[in-house]
Amino acid sequence: xxxxxxxxxxxxxxxxxxxxxxxxxxxxxxxxxxxxxxxxxxxxxxxxxxxxxxxxxxxxxxxxxxxxxxxxxxxxxxxxxxxxxxxxxxxxxxxxxxx
Amino acid sequence: xxxxxxxxxxxxxxxxxxxxxxxxxxxxxxxxxxxxxxxxxxxxxxxxxxxxxxxxxxxxxxxxxxxxxxxxxxxxxxxxxxxxxxxxxxxxxxxxxxxxxxxxxxxxxxxxxxxxxxxxxxxxxxxxxxxxxxxxxxxxxxxxxxxxxxxxxxxxxxxxxxxxxxxxxxxxxxxxxxxxxxxxxxxxxxxxxxxxxxxxxxxxxxxxxxxxxxxxxxxxxxxxxxxxxxxxxxxxxxxxxxxxxxxxxxxxxxxxxxxxxxxxxxxxxxxxxxxxxxxxxxxxxxxxxxxxxxxxxxxxxxxxxxxxxxxxxxxxxxxxxxxxxxxxxxxxxxxxxxxxxxxxxxxxxxxxxxxxxxxxxxxxxxxxxxx
Numbered sequence: 001x002x003x004x005x006x007x008x009x010x011x012x013x014x015x016x017x018x019x020x021x022x023x024x025x026x027x028x029x030x031x032x033x034x035x036x037x038x039x040x041x042x043x044x045x046x047x048x049x050x051x052x053x054x055x056x057x058x059x060x061x062x063x064x065x066x067x068x069x070x071x072x073x074x075x076x077x078x079x080x081x082x083x084x085x086x087x088x089x090x091x092x093x094x095x096x097x098x099x
Numbered sequence: 100x101x102x103x104x105x106x107x108x109x110x111x112x113x114x115x116x117x118x119x120x121x122x123x124x125x126x127x128x129x130x131x132x133x134x135x136x137x138x139x140x141x142x143x144x145x146x147x148x149x150x151x152x153x154x155x156x157x158x159x160x161x162x163x164x165x166x167x168x169x170x171x172x173x174x175x176x177x178x179x180x181x182x183x184x185x186x187x188x189x190x191x192x193x194x195x196x197x198x199x200x201x202x203x204x205x206x207x208x209x210x211x212x213x214x215x216x217x218x219x220x221x222x223x224x225x226x227x228x229x230x231x232x233x234x235x236x237x238x239x240x241x242x243x244x245x246x247x248x249x250x251x252x253x254x255x256x257x258x259x260x261x262x263x264x265x266x267x268x269x270x271x272x273x274x275x276x277x278x279x280x281x282x283x284x285x286x287x288x289x290x291x292x293x294x295x296x297x298x299x300x301x302x303x304x305x306x307x308x309x310x311x312x313x314x315x316x317x318x319x320x321x322x323x324x325x326x327x328x329x330x331x332x333x334x335x336x337x338x339x340x341x342x343x344x345x346x347x348x349x350x351x352x353x354x355x356x357x358x359x360x361x362x363x364x365x366x367x368x369x370x371x372x373x374x375x376x377x378x379x380x381x382x383x384x385x386x387x388x389x390x391x392x393x394x395x396x397x398x399x400x401x402x403x404x405x406x407x408x409x410x411x412x413x414x415x416x417x418x419x420x421x422x423x424x425x426x427x428x429x430x431x432x433x434x435x436x437x438x439x440x441x442x443x444x445x446x447x448x449x450x451x452x453x454x455x456x457x458x459x460x461x462x463x464x465x466x467x468x469x470x
Contacts, residue, residue, distance in 0.1 A: 010134060010159060014175060044175040048159040052179050060158040094158045 001025060003034055003079070004089035011049070011092070015042040020089055029079050031063055031070065034090060049092060064091040102469040103425050104169070105433055106150065107441060108137035111459035113152055115170045118454075122431055122445040125454040131173065132164065139420060139463040141207045143214035147467055151217055151233060153204040161203055163219075165233050176233030180204065180221055183240035189223060190252040199223045199243070206420060206463075208263035211270060220260035224251060224277040226289065239289035242275065247294060247311040254278035254314050254333075261419055262315070267322040274328060274343065279314035282330070284343050295343025299332060303379075317419040319361045321368035329371050329398070331361040331419070336373060338398050349398020354385050360422035364447065365430040369397035372432055372448060374417040383414040391432070393448050407451030408442060415440070420463035427468055435461025 005021040012018060023037045032055075039046045050057050057063070063070045066080045066088050082088040101120035107113060112130030131137075135154045143149040148169040154162040161180065164173040180201045188196035202222040210216035215232040218239075225243045227236040242248075251258060259278055266272035271288040274295070281296040299313045306312075314333035321327065330337040330346065334357050337346040350356035355375045364370035371394050377385050384390060389408040392401040415438035425431035432448050435441045439458040442451045 008158070010156065014159075014162065044162075047161065047178045051160075053181055058158065058160060 001027070001029065001084055002086060003029065003037075003083060004086055005034070005038060006089045006091045006093075007038075007045075008092065008094040010094070011045055014044050014048065017042075028076075029084055030076060031073065031079070032075050034079070060095040062093045062095055064093060065089075101427060103427070103431065104467040104469060105423075105441065105443075105454070106140035106142065106170075106463075106465040106467065107435055107455070107458065107461055108140050108152070108420075108463035109435075109439070109459040109461050110136055113137040113140050113154075114455070114458060116441065116454055120427055122425075122427070122443065125443075127455055127458075128170070131170065132162075135162075136203075137462065138203060138205050139207050139465075141209060141465050142467050143209040143217075144211055146214035147469055149209070149214040149232075151207045151209065153207055153219070155203040161201075163204065163207075163233050177229070177235050180219070180225075180227055180236055181238070182225060182243065183238040184244075186243075188249060189258060190250055192253065194252075196249070199225070201225075202257065205259045205261045206263055208265065211265050211267055218263045218265075218273070220263050220275065222257045222259040223253075224258045224260040224280060226260055226263065226273075226275060228289065239285075241285070241290050242283060242292045245283070245292050245294070247280070250311050251277065251280035252312065262318045264318060264320050264328070266320075266325040268325050272325075272342070274318060274320070276315040276318050276330075278316065279312060279333075281311055281313040282315050282318060282343055295339070296346070297344065298339075298346035299330075299337060300335070300348075301333065303333070316359045317361050319363045319371065321363045324368045327368065327397075329361050329363060331358050331373055333357065333379060336361070336398060349394070351394070351399035351401055353392055353401050354403075358417075359419040360417055360434065362422045362424055362432065362434075364432075365424045365426045366428065367395070367430075370395045370447070371398065372422065373401075374422070374434065376416060382416040387411050387413050389413040389415070389436075391434070391444075391448055391451075404444075404448040404451070406449060407444075407453075414438075418462055421461050423464045423466040425466045425468045431466070433464050433466050435464045437461065 105116040112133040115128040138153040140152045150166040152164040186199035191197035206220040208218045219227040262276035264274040283292045326342045336350045362372045391404045415436035422434040437460040441455040
């Protein structure tokens with residue numbers, strides 16, 4: 001199914017896209033499945049959202065859907081129906097940090 | 100007429116700064132990779148249009164960018180810097196074992212003969228190599244797996260491999276330096292490595308004359324004399340004439356021998372440049388006066404060069420990779436500051452001009468002399 005993604009501005013530059021990104025993801029649609037599909041479509045993003053070796057989310061990256069922080073959800077967690085139906089995007093966010 | 104292109108890496112992007120051979124009128128590009136830390140931009144000596152950039156971010160990690168057209172367009176290449184085998188541990192600041200973790204690429208050194216071959220010095224300290232223009236990187240793990248690796252400890256800025264020098268008379272010989280492990284040499288293209296720190300003396304480590312543990316800030320070589328190296332150590336300017344087998348101090352009459360960069364004149368192998376910094380706790384020029392010091396005798400006798408540089412109220416630093424020379428006659432010298440200025444001299448350091456004044460803090464400077 002087609003998933004709408006919002007990715008950080010710096011990663012849009014790397015991927016050479018503007019606005020939302022649409023990717024096709026086979027069920028079950030989990031966060032790792034979304035990231036696999038995103039990295040397959042834009043290989044330059046490999047390593048920018050999750051570590052190459054550990055496959056863990058980078059510390060200053062967060063995942064949101066339907067106003068909920070999904071960053072710490074277990075990997076098998078399915079994305080909300082609103083994301084699967086294309087009503088809501090899945091958000092990959094660069095954490096606000098610094099000062 | 101010849102042309103000069105300065106490759107500046109800064110805290111918030113890279114800039115290409117260009118002039119014709121007169122080096123009087125300079126143009127500054129729009130920022131490349133804006134918002135990203137650009138630790139280093141470097142060019143292939145055999146293909147001046149082939150550039151490589153180390154782009155990194157606390158959020159998104161490491162990218163390597165490659166240009167085939169002199170920096171007009173860029174493409175990301177492989178950013179996978181994975182240590183060979185089980186990485187093990189090095190020493191942490193408190194002396195406890197700490198796992199090796201890749202953080203960033205500090206320095207990119209293209210081969211002298213092949214534009215697709217590049218060495219990368221990374222933090223935590225290791226050297227990687229690509230032979231396919233950055234499409235893949237492999238660690239030369241003989242360095243990190245040198246028997247002393249578990250004793251290496253980071254300097255204040257991290258455990259970074261920041262200097263890579265290729266011997267132009269024998270490309271199998273490389274010199275590297277790590278803060279704060281010291282200097283190493285390979286004579287077999289990176290398979291095996293030898294620590295080359297004999298003669299270094301560092302009061303701040305438990306054994307001041309130890310084989311490992313010296314905070315080497317930078318090493319420089321003139322290509323016509325590959326056995327002679329000059330070193331800016333944490334404190335002390337050092338020199339070797341036997342490819343690092345032994346070093347002796349040449350700090351001479353410098354007002355302070357603390358600093359970060361060291362650079363050799365393009366045409367005079369005994370003319371070297373440093374930027375003295377007050378101390379390890381005060382990273383700015385003595386008395387707030389920015390001065391480059393030049394030795395025309397391979398060290399020991401130094402003269403202050405300040406014509407055109409700030410006379411007072413200057414409290415910037417010049418980082419280890421932020422000084423370079425062009426190959427014109429007269430040789431041009433360039434350096435960037437943590438305050439975002441880039442100063443250039445088109446007469447071997449006698450006179451200086453700011454060719455950029457308001458950039459982000461400068462992390463690295465390279466200079467291309469183009470036909």
